[in-house]
Amino acid sequence: MIDTFEIRGGGSHIEVHKFRAGAIIIATLLALVIQASFPVHFARAAILDLPLLVTIYFGLSRRNPSTGLLLGMSIGLLQDSLSGPTVPLGLYGIAKTIIGYLASSIGARLDTEHPAARFALTAVFFIAHQGLISLTRRILLAQPESWFNMRVFIAALVNAIVAVFLFLLLDRLRKRS
Amino acid sequence: MIAIPSRHKSLVLLAGVIVLQVILLAMQIKRDSQGRLLRVWTVGAVSPFERAGSYGFGWFRDTWRHYFALRNTTKENERLREENDALKLQVAQLQGKAAEADRLAVLLNFRKSHADVPMIGARVIGASAGAASQTIQLDRGERDGIRRNMGVITPDGVIGKVVESYSNTSQVLLLTDKESGVGATLADSRIQSPVGGQGEPLLIMKYVPNDDSVNLGERVVTSGMDRIFPRDLPVGTVTDIKPGNPFKQIRIKPAANLERLEEVIVLLSLHPLEMKSEADPAAAQPSTPGVANSSTAAKP
Numbered sequence: 001m002i003d004t005f006e007i008r009g010g011g012s013h014i015e016v017h018k019f020r021a022g023a024i025i026i027a028t029l030l031a032l033v034i035q036a037s038f039p040v041h042f043a044r045a046a047i048l049d050l051p052l053l054v055t056i057y058f059g060l061s062r063r064n065p066s067t068g069l070l071l072g073m074s075i076g077l078l079q080d081s082l083s084g085p086t087v088p089l090g091l092y093g094i095a096k097t098i099i100g101y102l103a104s105s106i107g108a109r110l111d112t113e114h115p116a117a118r119f120a121l122t123a124v125f126f127i128a129h130q131g132l133i134s135l136t137r138r139i140l141l142a143q144p145e146s147w148f149n150m151r152v153f154i155a156a157l158v159n160a161i162v163a164v165f166l167f168l169l170l171d172r173l174r175k176r177s
Numbered sequence: 178m179i180a181i182p183s184r185h186k187s188l189v190l191l192a193g194v195i196v197l198q199v200i201l202l203a204m205q206i207k208r209d210s211q212g213r214l215l216r217v218w219t220v221g222a223v224s225p226f227e228r229a230g231s232y233g234f235g236w237f238r239d240t241w242r243h244y245f246a247l248r249n250t251t252k253e254n255e256r257l258r259e260e261n262d263a264l265k266l267q268v269a270q271l272q273g274k275a276a277e278a279d280r281l282a283v284l285l286n287f288r289k290s291h292a293d294v295p296m297i298g299a300r301v302i303g304a305s306a307g308a309a310s311q312t313i314q315l316d317r318g319e320r321d322g323i324r325r326n327m328g329v330i331t332p333d334g335v336i337g338k339v340v341e342s343y344s345n346t347s348q349v350l351l352l353t354d355k356e357s358g359v360g361a362t363l364a365d366s367r368i369q370s371p372v373g374g375q376g377e378p379l380l381i382m383k384y385v386p387n388d389d390s391v392n393l394g395e396r397v398v399t400s401g402m403d404r405i406f407p408r409d410l411p412v413g414t415v416t417d418i419k420p421g422n423p424f425k426q427i428r429i430k431p432a433a434n435l436e437r438l439e440e441v442i443v444l445l446s447l448h449p450l451e452m453k454s455e456a457d458p459a460a461a462q463p464s465t466p467g468v469a470n471s472s473t474a475a476k477p
Contacts, residue, residue, distance in 0.1 A: 032306060033226045036314070039304035041234055043436035046308060065187035073194050081219035082306035084348045085341050086356045088205045089215060090198040092307055097198065101191050133309060140202050155308075 017061045023173040028054055028075055036082050047155045049126065051075045053163050055096050056125050057170050059103025060112045068107075072100020088141065095132035099125050115164045122163035126156040217343055220314075224346045227303040228316055235439075239273025281440065287332040294407065295445040297321055301438045302346070311354035311374065312340065313438060318347045326405060328444040334411035334432025335359055335399060336441055347443075351435050352380055352412075360402035361412050363391060369400050372412055372429060378436070380413055382427035387420050397429055406444070 031050040038045040055075050059068035076096030080089045103125060112118060130152050137145040281298070299321075303314030317323055319342050329336040329349045337357055341348040350357050351374065358373040361382065368391070370384045385391060395415045401408035411432035419426040 029223075029226075033223055033230060036223060036303040036306045037227050037230045037234070040231065040301055040313065040438070041238060046304065049307065051306070066190050069187070069191050069194060073198070077198075077215070078219055079306045081216040082223060083310045084305060084312035084350060085216070086310045086312070086350060086354060087305075087307065088202050090202040090205075091309060093198045093201075094195055097191065097194050101187070105187075136202075140199065141206070 017174045019058075019061075019173050020175060024058055024071065027058075027170060027173065028071075028078075032075070032078055032082060035079070047158050048162060049129070049155075049159055050166075051079050051092075052096065052099065052126065052129055053122065053159060053166055054170075055100050056103045056122055056163065057167050059100045060107035060118075060121070061170075061174070063104050063108040065101050065104045065108070068104025069097050069101035072096035072098070072103075075100075091133060091136055091141075094136055095129050098132055099129050102128070115168075118167050119160045119164050123156045123160040126159045127152060130156075216341065220343055220346060220348075224302065224314065224343075227314060231300070231302040231316075235277075236273070239276070243268070243272045277439075287442065296442050297323070297445055298440055299323075299347075299443055300440055311351040311357070311376065311435075313337075313349050313351060313441075315347045315349060315441065315443070316345070317443070318343045318345045320344055322445050323347045323443050327446070328406045330406070330410060330442050330444065331433045331438070331440075332442075333434065334413065335406055336433055336435065336438065338405055339443065349441070352431055353378060353435055358403070359406060359412060360400040361397050362400040362408075363415075364396035364398050365392065366390060366395070369402065371403075372397060378431075379416065380429040380431055382415075382429055383424065385425045385427055386423065387425055389425070391415060391418055391425065391427060393418060 028051070031054045035048070035050045038048075055068075055072045058071055062068060062071075073093055073096065076091075076093035077089060079092040079096070080087055083092070103121070106112070106121065110117065112121060127148070131147060134145040134147050137143040297317060299315040299317040301313050302316045305312040315323070315329075323339055323342045325339055325342055327339045329338060335352060337349045337351040337354070339347050340350040352359060352372070353374040353376065355374055355376045358371050360369070361372040362369045363385075366389065368385055368389050370382050372380050372382050375381050382397065393415055397412040397415065399406040399408055399410040399412055413429040413431045415427055416430045417426075417428040
């Protein structure tokens with residue numbers, strides 16, 4: 001079985017990675033449980049969005065837009081259902097569906113293995129994710145929501161830093177070629 | 178039949194998935210349903226891990242705080258510390274339990290001093306899975322008599338209200354959430370106005386006219402007008418006052434530390450409650466042990 005293969009085009013090649021059985025499901029559930037548990041003990045941990053980081057990582061690694069968006073949708077809907085009834089099902093779902101799609105589309109065109117690329121992409125995706133949530137709240141739910149503020153900027157940087165190390169950890173779940 | 182080029186299939190799938198979720202959102206708004214079935218399944222699947230994680234993390238944190246974090250404070254004593262490692266570990270565990278016992282004793286005293294109010298203690302086992310809402314998850318639910326819209330407090334003050342109750346767990350909307358609110362009164366001037374969250378650590382008092390006099394540091398207590406919380410429970414203190422149009426912008430620091438909640442009290446009543454003042458000697462008398470159990474909770 002081929003575990004790692006390459007997308008060729010325009011003279012460049014990009015690896016598509018596969019993961020050990022159950023790795024995506026376990027990593028996703030672990031991210032959701034930690035996301036729901038950590039802020040109880042460390043209030044500042046609420047700034048992290050681990051489900052988003054997992055969505056971005058698997059999107060960038062798998063590089064298949066269809067699986068990326070379906071994984072993003074699943075993670076988003078689970079996050080919605082864990083966030084209490086004030087968060088309607090679909091709020092995170094829509095945002096993470098689009099992020100999953102974008103991550104896997106970009107992953108198929110760029111080499112996203114370098115920590116600097118991962119840092120920059122995560123920061124951009126985090127801000128885009130917040131923008132999509134604001135857009136959904138404003139347009140579909142008619143709720144006032146700011147587009148961008150300093151807190152979002154800081155959260156994007158923090159999540160991008162965490163992503164660099166988290167992605168290195170998740171790299172260990174890849175099947176060796 | 179129209180053939181979709183393979184390079185566009187993922188775009189079509191994306192559009193389809195988003196449309197489905199938009200319809201899901203629209204259905205929730207129109208029917209006021211909250212997708213309860215999916216939420217029950219998800220919470221039911223995740224809450225055992227949260228519960229285990231909460232206890233495990235508590236043990237780890239207590240051990241870390243009282244043992245490892247102190248280990249390198251002085252190099253001179255290192256050899257002696259190593260000799261006493263096992264003993265200190267035991268001490269750390271006992272200290273953690275003692276701290277927990279102290280917190281529980283405060284809760285118990287509070288319950289004894291308000292024996293006429295049905296209430297039940299609960300442990301916080303989880304928080305919101307995203308920044309879009311400010312909720313916590315409790316380790317007690319419908320089986321313990323907890324229902325939606327019941328008030329949640331600590332001895333320090335108001336926490337929020339129950340927004341969803343499952344069989345063994347429940348979700349509480351914190352006062353700091355944008356959609357949260359409580360009927361409140363300024364303790365000195367007795368001006369009544371709702372206090373709500375804005376997704377930040379500080380609360381906001383919404384409808385106090387510019388002509389009314391409000392002082393910094395003034396206490397804010399519940400008014401009882403929301404029919405969830407009894408009167409005169411602490412909500413917070415005024416920390417900032419700015420003139421606005423047409424109402425003042427009053428920011429309030431919550432009385433309870435909403436960022437570090439471990440045990441809380443759920444008021445087990447959906448009817449308006451009257452709570453005796455702490456200063457009331459009759460209310461402060463210790464009552465029978467039965468007040469702390471569910472027999473009290475069954476009171477209407």
